[in-house]
Amino acid sequence: MTLKSRVLAVSAVIAFSVFSTAFAGKENSLVGTWRMISATVERQGSSSDAYGPNPHGWLVFTPELTFIEVLTDPRVPPFRSNVRGEGTDEENRAAMRGSIGFFGRYTVNPNGEFMGNTVEGATFPNWVGAVRTRDDLQLKIDGDRMVEDFRRPDGAKVHIVWERVR
Template sequence: MKTGVLALALSAAMTLSACAWKGAPDGAKNQLVGTWSMVSATTERQGIRADAYGPEPHGWLVFTREMTFIEVLTDPRVPAFESNVRGEGTDEENRAAMAGSIGFFGRYTVDQKGEFSGNTVEGSTFPNWVGSVRTRDDLQLEVDGGRMTEHFLRPDGTQVHIVWERVR
């Protein structure tokens, strides 16, 4: 009996997944699909420009054909925790790790041209972003061949600019 229930649940999940997949409308090529590596990340506030994740940031952004994404950004200069245990960092270590990295994932949409039109964050290392819905008014992703630029405005007025390079 359990096998039948499991098979039915799996079949339903696969059907829902197939129905939920919304590639680029009208057969347009989804410009975002692939793996992207961060080239640079800067912030700008009140005319002051700074490196967002250090001078040589590390980061990956992956867009799937199934309209999901995952983004992880890190500053490689963040020191390792003395305890070597993730949940046992000191206040200073935790503060540095939080300020020097972010990871989040969710779903995204594209328009009729296959260009980014929005996303919904389903999970994040910054809890305030969970459930966030962003449109082009909040977040712009512009693809030009193997390069993509990302621009968004934080609630405090800080502008963030990230340059990505397509890996695949």
Template structure:
């Protein structure tokens, strides 16, 4: 049964953005010190942004004149999407209805993620990638 979104409502800052490899080891998915924010309103609308803070700046100082390497680093160093989210405490699931995303294949999809809430950190894992890596994400609520 879906719960009131007030459980998630507010602003969250990124606690970690890691990846679990098929061999069981864990690494950083967006560099050593990623940045991110998750905002959820009273109706369940959300916006999420994760950035590798070590993304290189474009040498030309013009976003339309990046090199292939700069474009790749910019895209692979970010993950953002928005839409609506629902929470089901009974099954410990978050259901994201993704309207827009930096990865266009996610647009218009619904993704269910199992979550845990421990020590003030909301954490979940994303479905495994084709190479078997499993992204792990954690958020801490921002207190006013």
């Protein structure tokens, strides 16, 4: 066995040991499907609905530490064309303003609490590769309610309330 393969084997055993003992008796509090209840944006002391008064959104955390989030404003009108990619400038702008979808991987601490995530794909390409920590994004769970708070690059504060779906 080469030195490189020995180092890789030892690293894998250590990583597995740390991961498995980190969750011994601890439940990952994020795992499940969450439905968006409300989403607000606060800019310079003024608050507005981020995805309309009745937003639609789902957030799924898997036990394998992957996530997917899709948020939409149901008031965005359908495109005239039924062919995706053939929307007018106005239709495309409305769709981008009123929705976001992204996915990636997340981490939790030994208590099963959110530590951060990495975006691997997004409908807004600038987010791909983004890494957010608890300093950037806070997720607080109380029973079947979760509150998400973060700050956009422009300084706006986003506050989303989620409800666990069983």
